[in-house]
Amino acid sequence: MSMPRRTTAADLLKLLRGSGIVSGELLSRELGVSRTAIWKQIVSLRSAGYRIDALPSQGYCLAAEPDLLDESCLRDALGSACLIGRRIVCYGETGSTNADAFSLAEQGAEEGTVLLADRQLSGKGRLGRRWESPAGVNLYCSVVLRPELPPYEAPQLTFLSAVAVARAIKATTGLQPAIKWPNDLLMNGRKVAGLLNEMNAETDRVGFVILGIGVNLNMRAEQFPSDLRTPATSLLLESGSAVSRQLFAIQLLRELDQEYRRFQQEGFGPVREDWACYCNAFGREVQVEMGGTTLRGPFMGIDHDGALLMQLSEGRIERVLSGDVTVI
Numbered sequence: 001m002s003m004p005r006r007t008t009a010a011d012l013l014k015l016l017r018g019s020g021i022v023s024g025e026l027l028s029r030e031l032g033v034s035r036t037a038i039w040k041q042i043v044s045l046r047s048a049g050y051r052i053d054a055l056p057s058q059g060y061c062l063a064a065e066p067d068l069l070d071e072s073c074l075r076d077a078l079g080s081a082c083l084i085g086r087r088i089v090c091y092g093e094t095g096s097t098n099a100d101a102f103s104l105a106e107q108g109a110e111e112g113t114v115l116l117a118d119r120q121l122s123g124k125g126r127l128g129r130r131w132e133s134p135a136g137v138n139l140y141c142s143v144v145l146r147p148e149l150p151p152y153e154a155p156q157l158t159f160l161s162a163v164a165v166a167r168a169i170k171a172t173t174g175l176q177p178a179i180k181w182p183n184d185l186l187m188n189g190r191k192v193a194g195l196l197n198e199m200n201a202e203t204d205r206v207g208f209v210i211l212g213i214g215v216n217l218n219m220r221a222e223q224f225p226s227d228l229r230t231p232a233t234s235l236l237l238e239s240g241s242a243v244s245r246q247l248f249a250i251q252l253l254r255e256l257d258q259e260y261r262r263f264q265q266e267g268f269g270p271v272r273e274d275w276a277c278y279c280n281a282f283g284r285e286v287q288v289e290m291g292g293t294t295l296r297g298p299f300m301g302i303d304h305d306g307a308l309l310m311q312l313s314e315g316r317i318e319r320v321l322s323g324d325v326t327v328i
């Protein structure tokens with residue numbers, strides 16, 4: 001006895017995409033299943049966020065698809081030449097993509113492995129802070145890198161990811177973000193993206209680095225909690241148009257790939273120059289909070305290792321390795 005064929009949602013979507021109205025009869029014939037089976041699939045696709053109109057005595061029409069992250073479409077779009085994204089895993093829901101990437105890297109995940117999630121339940125910021133990560137609207141991404149670097153040079157990778165995010169924002173929206181040292185991207189003074197790089201190292205060499213990237217793409221005003229440390233925004237709020245998560249992810253991974261290749265070939269110099277074009281602090285006074293200390297003075301640029309350089313009142317140049325900066 002032959003087994004009845006199971007229609008997958010993917011088979012059905014293939015027929016509906018780009019076809020206008022498709023009759024239930026044609027779908028049932030093409031897929032070799034009953035019209036009731038087609039209807040059941042339509043109901044489950046609708047509950048997954050697809051808008052499928054049923055037009056009486058005509059058929060079905062795919063009106064809108066949810067903005068899903070799809071591993072195989074991402075891989076196809078990146079092609080085999082990209083190191084970043086040679087392996088991509090998309091989660092529906094997870095605690096933190098950085099925590100997941102860290103444990104995958106401990107188990108030997110190859111360089112260029114990328115984890116993405118629709119939603120994070122305990123998205124991480126720096127110093128144990130929280131990163132708001134609602135479902136369906138933003139980008140939460142972690143990349144495994146295995147650079148041949150001494151551990152003290154690993155912070156340079158934060159600058160590399162900041163430049164890649166800034167470029168991806170420019171390419172997808174036409175808007176120019178500003179980078180605030182070391183890990184914030186701002187639009188009109190509001191935080192639109194944050195970076196969290198985590199490292200595993202021995203004394204003299206990096207084992208791996210996880211580049212953690214959170215970008216507020218389509219987050220709506222009411223989705224931001226009222227108690228954020230700094231004002232926040234999203235690309236949707238700034239540009240007035242929704243950004244496809246899939247397209248943004250492709251653009252970001254391409255930019256990261258390009259920047260990382262250049263970093264490996266030419267070192268930190270070009271990254272540092274690119275970073276300076278987006279930096280919002282040149283020629284301005286900054287205040288840096290680190291631990292319990294607050295320093296204030298003119299911003300003098302970044303050092304060869306990424307440290308922030310500021311001039312103190314006695315004329316001395318202070319190197320700041322970590323802290324929270326406010327541009328005054």
Ligand code: BT5
Binds near residue numbers: 122183192
């Ligand atoms: C950061 O920390 O900006 C790093 C954020 C990194 C998030 C990514 S998402 C993918 C990957 N997986 C993770 O678990 N994390 C990374 P920090 O500079 O400490 O900023 C955190 C502060 O920003 C919080 O204390 C809030 O005040 C504010 N904040 C939280 N969520 C925000 C959001 N979605 N947009 C803007 N600001 C936010």
